[in-house]
Amino acid sequence: MNGVNGPQNGQPHLDHADGQYFLTEAYKVILEEVLCKGTDVKEKVCDWHDPEELSALLDLELREGGESHHQLLQRVRDVAKYSVKTNHPRFFNQLFAGVDYHSLAGRFLTEALNTSQYTYEVAPVFVLMENVMLTKLRSMVGWPQGDGIFCPGGSVSNMYAMNVARYRAYPQVKVQGLWAVPRLAAFTSQESHYSLCKAASFLGIGLDNVFMVKVNERGCMIPEDLDEKIELARSQGAVPFLVSATSGTTIQGAFDPLDRIADICDKNKLWMADSLAWNPHKMLLAGLQCCVFLLKDNTDLLKQCHCANATYLFQQDKFYDMRMDTGDKSVQCGRKVDCLKLWLMWKAVGTEGLAERVDKVFKLARYLVREMSKREGFQLVNEPQFVNVCFWYIPPSLRGKEGNNDYQEKLSKVAPVIKERMMRKGSMMVGYQPLREKVNFFRMVIISPHISQEDMDFFLDEIERLGKDLYNAL
Numbered sequence: 425m426n427g428v429n430g431p432q433n434g435q436p437h438l439d440h441a442d443g444q445y446f447l448t449e450a451y452k453v454i455l456e457e458v459l460c461k462g463t464d465v466k467e468k469v470c471d472w473h474d475p476e477e478l479s480a481l482l483d484l485e486l487r488e489g490g491e492s493h494h495q496l497l498q499r500v501r502d503v504a505k506y507s508v509k510t511n512h513p514r515f516f517n518q519l520f521a522g523v524d525y526h527s528l529a530g531r532f533l534t535e536a537l538n539t540s541q542y543t544y545e546v547a548p549v550f551v552l553m554e555n556v557m558l559t560k561l562r563s564m565v566g567w568p569q570g571d572g573i574f575c576p577g578g579s580v581s582n583m584y585a586m587n588v589a590r591y592r593a594y595p596q597v598k599v600q601g602l603w604a605v606p607r608l609a610a611f612t613s614q615e616s617h618y619s620l621c622k623a624a625s626f627l628g629i630g631l632d633n634v635f636m637v638k639v640n641e642r643g644c645m646i647p648e649d650l651d652e653k654i655e656l657a658r659s660q661g662a663v664p665f666l667v668s669a670t671s672g673t674t675i676q677g678a679f680d681p682l683d684r685i686a687d688i689c690d691k692n693k694l695w696m697a698d699s700l701a702w703n704p705h706k707m708l709l710a711g712l713q714c715c716v717f718l719l720k721d722n723t724d725l726l727k728q729c730h731c732a733n734a735t736y737l738f739q740q741d742k743f744y745d746m747r748m749d750t751g752d753k754s755v756q757c758g759r760k761v762d763c764l765k766l767w768l769m770w771k772a773v774g775t776e777g778l779a780e781r782v783d784k785v786f787k788l789a790r791y792l793v794r795e796m797s798k799r800e801g802f803q804l805v806n807e808p809q810f811v812n813v814c815f816w817y818i819p820p821s822l823r824g825k826e827g828n829n830d831y832q833e834k835l836s837k838v839a840p841v842i843k844e845r846m847m848r849k850g851s852m853m854v855g856y857q858p859l860r861e862k863v864n865f866f867r868m869v870i871i872s873p874h875i876s877q878e879d880m881d882f883f884l885d886e887i888e889r890l891g892k893d894l895y896n897a898l
Contacts, residue, residue: 442493445493446493446496446497449493449497450496450497450500453497453500453501453504454500454504457501457504457505458504458509458511459511459523459525461509462504462509462511462512463509463511463512463513463523463874464512465512465513465514465879467509467512468509468849468850468851469508469509469512469514469515469850469851469852469853470506470507470508470509470847470850470853471505471506471850472847472848472850473506478506481502481506482502482506483499483502508853510522511523511872511874513872513874513875513876513879514851514852514853514875514879514882514883515852515853515872516852516853516854516855516868516869516870516883517853517854517855517869518855518869518871519674519703519706519707519869519871520705520706520712520871521869521871521872522709522871522872522873522874522875523709523711523874524709524710524711524769524772524773526768526769526771526772526773527709527710527711527765527766527768527769528711528765529768530764530765530766530767530768530769531711531764531765533764534760534761534762534764534765537761539761540751540757540758540759540760540761541554541574541750541751541754541759541760541761541762541763542737542749542750542751542754542757542758542759543737543738543748543749543750543751544744544745544748544749545742545744545749547761550761550763550764551748551749551750553763553764553767554573554574554750554763556767557574557716557763557766557767558571558572558573558574558716558718560770561702561716561718562718562720565700565718567718567720569720569722570718570719570720570721570722571718571719571721571722571724571725571726571753572716572717572718572719572726573716573717573726573750573753573754574714574715574716574717574759574762574763575701575715575716575717576713576715576756576759576760576762577703577713577715578617578619578701578703578715579617579619579622579623580715580717580755581701581702581703581715581716581717582617582619582620582623582668582701583619583622583623583626583627583755584699584701584717584726584755585623585666585668585695585699585701585717586610586620586623586624586627586629586666587623587627587729587730587755588695588699588719588721588725588726588729589665589666589695589698589699590605590608590627590629590665590666591725591728591729592695592721592725592729593605593608593663593665593695595728598729602628606662606663607633607661607662607663608629608633608662608663608664608665608666609633609634609635609654609657609662609663609664609665610624610629610633610634610635610664610665610666610667610668611634611635611637611650611653611654611657611664611666611667611668611694612634612635612636612637612667612668612669612670613636613637613638613639613643613644613645613669613670613673613680614636614637614638614639614860615639615643615670615673615674615675615676615678615859616668616670616673617670617673617674620634620668621634633657633662635653635654635656635657636653637649637650637653639678641806642676642678642806642807642809643673643675643676643678643806644678644679644680644681645669645670645680645681645685647681647684647685647688650667650685650688651688654688654692654694664692664694665694665695666694666695666696667685667688667689667694667695667696668696669682669685669696672809672810672812675812675814675857675859675867676805676806676808676809676810676812676814676859677808677809677810677811677812678809678810679809679810682697697720698719698720698721699717699718699719699720700717700718701715701716701717701718702715702716702718703715703716704716704766706871707781707782707785707811707871708766708769708778708781708782709769709781709871709872709873710765710766710769711765713760713762714762714765714766715762726753727752727753730752730753730754730755731752731753732752733752734751734752734757737749737751737757738751738752780873781873784873785811785870785871785872785873785875786811788870788875788876788877788880789808789810789811789813789870791877791880792813792868792870792880792883792884793807793808793813795880795881795884796813796815796884799884799888800823801817801818801819801820801823801888801891802815802816802817802818802884802887803815803816803817803818805859805862805865811869811870811871812867812868812869813867813868813869813870814865814866814867814868815865815866815868816835816838816839816865816866817838817839817842817866817887817888817891818835818838819838819891819892819893819894819895819898820892821894821895821898822834822835822838822894822898832863833863834898835863835864836858836863836864837864837898838864838891838894838898839856839864839865839866840856840864841891841894841898842866842887842890842891842894843855843856845890846886846890849890851886852882852883852886854866854867854868854869854883855867855869866887868883
């Protein structure tokens with residue numbers, strides 16, 4: 425076949441037979457390197473190389489002519505070999521991990537079909553499917569009616585919420601712009617996701633008008649301070665319009681007291697329990713990306729806020745019900761199909777299967793905390809509320825020296841050094857960060873249902889192995 429030796433006369437790979445042969449061979453590489461080796465606990469989480477070295481190992485240059493089938497398959501192998509294996513049982517670095525094979529099949533199918541979600545005429549199956557998924561997810565939060573849309577990430581969902589909340593309060597902003605609205609104020613906790621500030625910046629509300637509400641020692645928003653911040657905003661001439669609360673903050677996994685916050689929002693007529701941003705690509709294992717923005721509103725507020733009525737897409741004389749076209753609800757024009765991966769996974773395991781996955785990782789988080797308490801040198805930042813286990817590892821060289829003036833400075837260096845060591849070794853990945861007055865601590869995230877108690881034991885053992893000799897590095 426022509427594809428075996430590359431394109432003839434420099435012609436691009438446009439032949440279906442060539443392409444399908446290459447795809448079949450590439451899939452074998454993906455199956456072996458990513459889905460077999462990448463989930464094998466005996467393999468590295470990452471074959472780490474510094475940027476200069478990695479650049480030398482990879483052939484990233486783009487040339488005038490194309491490459492052979494053999495060369496292209498090597499590129500596929502290289503990408504797989506040197507990428508982080510987020511499916512690995514010892515990848516604890518992010519709020520996503522593991523692989524669901526039914527969801528992955530949905531992702532492959534979505535890419536192969538290569539359609540956009542914006543109209544029924546080009547995505548009839550997926551328009552119906554998205555409606556079913558959104559209805560199901562809304563019902564799980566107690567909204568029998570409403571609206572929603574799949575979004576490219578939770579950050580965009582939060583921007584949707586801020587934009588729709590502003591439009592509901594001041595619909596003239598869509599036509600007249602920021603001159604038509606007063607100075608607005610939004611409220612969120614000190615430990616909320618940074619995307620709230622980004623949304624305020626993008627939408628012209630301004631970072632100075634996002635009021636950070638204090639949290640308690642566990643990272644939960646303090647309702648009394650929210651009340652005070654609302655009054656403070658008003659005293660400065662701003663008009664409060666939105667409160668963003670969090671169930672499972674990014675670092676500590678804290679849960680804001682939603683009922684008490686909702687009461688304050690009802691009293692002040694602020695947007696809060698009107699919408700929900702939910703990311704099934706995290707704990708539900710749907711795969712990146714799979715995020716939904718859910719609305720309680722059933723007055724078509726989402727479409728009114730975002731529609732542009734493009735006549736080349738949303739003709740009013742179509743032969744089917746125009747209400748099936750969802751593109752005008754979206755900030756985007758082209759929109760990837762993100763519902764299939766979640767739908768196919770749900771079909772495979774059912775609601776009970778998804779619940780079992782969640783129960784399992786909560787059980788493992790509790791096991792890890794119990795085992796941690798039995799070992800010297802592990803100190804929790806707070807008792808976990810979720811699957812985020814935040815802790816300091818105190819190496820032998822620092823134990824008993826908490827009163828020293830340089831203790832906090834030295835403690836702050838422990839996590840970065842251990843992180844570097846595990847990355848270069850490839851044994852596991854776990855993140856760390858500071859938080860206000862707290863110096864660097866580890867954030868162990870237990871998300872993947874593929875992990876076991878043995879992985880938790882390995883994690884503790886490996887932290888000890890990598891950190892037991894820390895002295896000069898501090």
